[in-house]
Amino acid sequence: xxxxxxxxxxxxxxxxxxxxxxxDARPRLAVFRSNKEIYAxxxxxxxxKTLAAASSRDKGIKxxxxxxxxAAEVGKAVGEKALKAGxxxxxxxxxxxxxxxxxxxxxxxAREAGLKF
Numbered sequence: 001x002x003x004x005x006x007x008x009x010x011x012x013x014x015x016x017x018x019x020x021x022x023x024d025a026r027p028r029l030a031v032f033r034s035n036k037e038i039y040a041x042x043x044x045x046x047x048x049k050t051l052a053a054a055s056s057r058d059k060g061i062k063x064x065x066x067x068x069x070x071a072a073e074v075g076k077a078v079g080e081k082a083l084k085a086g087x088x089x090x091x092x093x094x095x096x097x098x099x100x101x102x103x104x105x106x107x108x109x110a111r112e113a114g115l116k117f
Contacts, residue, residue, distance in 0.1 A: 016095070020092070022091065027045075028045060037057055038056050038071045040074055040075065052087070054074050076109040079111075082110075083114050092117050
């Protein structure tokens, strides 16, 4: 039987999460992409705490432009918040989404802000 799109993404996400885990020294940048918005969190999986977060719904993010441009803004915002919190290096968790389009744009924005993957 064929998997639905969400079941397929959940399988890929679980496969990624077996390998990618956030520690205190190298937290995980988790991405969630809905049809309309995009969200990014920097998570320490050992303590289970979110260290920094940004989304396209935040006040500082301008909602003009394409979804890819907005995702880049979110990447820059989460990168700046992470640097303020003293985080330089992260491991990237694409959350089961393909690494292109909005997800790639968010990652590039975070790199532009100064995060190292």
